[in-house]
Amino acid sequence: MIDEVARRLEAAQRIVAFSGAGISAESGVPTFREKDGLWEQHPIGEVATPQALRGNPRKVWEFYEMRRQNMQSVEPNPGHEAVAELESLCDDVTVVTQNIDGLHQRAGSTRVLEVHGSLWKARCLAGCGRTVDPFPYPAYELPPPCECGSVLRPEVVLFGEMLPAEVFREAEACAARADVVLVIGTSSVVWPAAGIPLIAQEAGATVIEVNPAETELTAHFDFSLRGAAGRILPELVARVRELRA
Numbered sequence: 647m648i649d650e651v652a653r654r655l656e657a658a659q660r661i662v663a664f665s666g667a668g669i670s671a672e673s674g675v676p677t678f679r680e681k682d683g684l685w686e687q688h689p690i691g692e693v694a695t696p697q698a699l700r701g702n703p704r705k706v707w708e709f710y711e712m713r714r715q716n717m718q719s720v721e722p723n724p725g726h727e728a729v730a731e732l733e734s735l736c737d738d739v740t741v742v743t744q745n746i747d748g749l750h751q752r753a754g755s756t757r758v759l760e761v762h763g764s765l766w767k768a769r770c771l772a773g774c775g776r777t778v779d780p781f782p783y784p785a786y787e788l789p790p791p792c793e794c795g796s797v798l799r800p801e802v803v804l805f806g807e808m809l810p811a812e813v814f815r816e817a818e819a820c821a822a823r824a825d826v827v828l829v830i831g832t833s834s835v836v837w838p839a840a841g842i843p844l845i846a847q848e849a850g851a852t853v854i855e856v857n858p859a860e861t862e863l864t865a866h867f868d869f870s871l872r873g874a875a876g877r878i879l880p881e882l883v884a885r886v887r888e889l890r891a
């Protein structure tokens with residue numbers, strides 16, 4: 647199967663790598679829905695909804711500041727690096743990530759669409775328009791003050807919130823014109839992001855999942871490589887390189 651997948655990848659003019667928390671798992675970043683996942687330790691209703699943010703901005707900030715703190719000792723892993731290396735094999739590669747950790751960019755990917763926002767950006771909660779990018783770690787005060795007298799909020803998409811319209815539109819457009827989509831390390835349960843690979847498939851793309859487990863959408867995909875991204879993606883890229891040699 648991996649030979650057939652490598653052939654599809656080698657022939658692709660336009661590639662979309664769609665990623666979730668699983669690609670960062672081997673960097674030591676906890677995922678959300680596996681055992682001891684983030685949502686087990688921190689109920690979504692308390693730390694990842696607009697209601698929680700309005701009701702207790704400090705508690706929501708403590709959750710995101712803890713994740714920013716954990717990221718201080720985290721590096722991209724061979725999975726991120728293999729995705730970045732795709733750019734040397736294909737001149738139209740777009741990463742569409744649900745992750746907010748910034749690891750794809752640190753691994754060298756140059757076109758990254760963050761459909762759920764970023765840990766490293768903040769914006770005014772009251773809507774005065776101020777944005778702080780980058781919003782470096784540590785935040786000296788939680789919640790951080792905004793010049794307008796309100797406070798800043800993480801530039802992260804909380805449950806029940808719209809995804810950044812421009813970014814999501816661009817992600818849908820990239821999916822609709824992709825030849826191959828890699829679906830890496832996502833449980834495919836969070837919408838509308840989970841629908842990105844299906845948009846590509848409707849438009850004729852080959853969709854390849856990389857995940858140690860079966861997911862909600864595995865049955866829809868053309869190929870599903872069972873295993874860790876940090877092992878499978880470097881092997882895939884190596885085979886594409888061989889086909890090119």
Ligand code: BV8
Pocket residue numbers: 665666667668669671672677678679680683694744745746762802803804805806807808809830831832833834835836837838856857858859861873874875876
């Ligand atoms: C919206 C914040 C509404 C940032 C996140 C019912 C009730 C309420 C809401 C809904 C509902 N039904 C649908 C909804 C909408 C809701 C939703 O989809 N809920 C789901 C849970 C049912 N969606 C929303 O609310 C979205 N907004 O719909 O707006 C609207 C509509 C119109 C008009 C106005 C408003 C907003 C969704 C974004 C929410 N924010 N996070 C943060 O804290 O990070 S979502 C959160 O889940 C993260 O962003 C994460 O990226 C995302 C998806 O999770 P995964 O990345 O897939 O991670 P997970 O742990 O689930 O899975 C890890 C996978 O990796 C596993 O498959 C595992 O096997 C694999 N893996 C593990 N190790 C490895 C590996 N793979 C490879 N290699 C390894 N080594």
Ligand code: ZN
Pocket residue numbers: 770771772773774775776792793794795796797
């Ligand atoms: Zn403000």
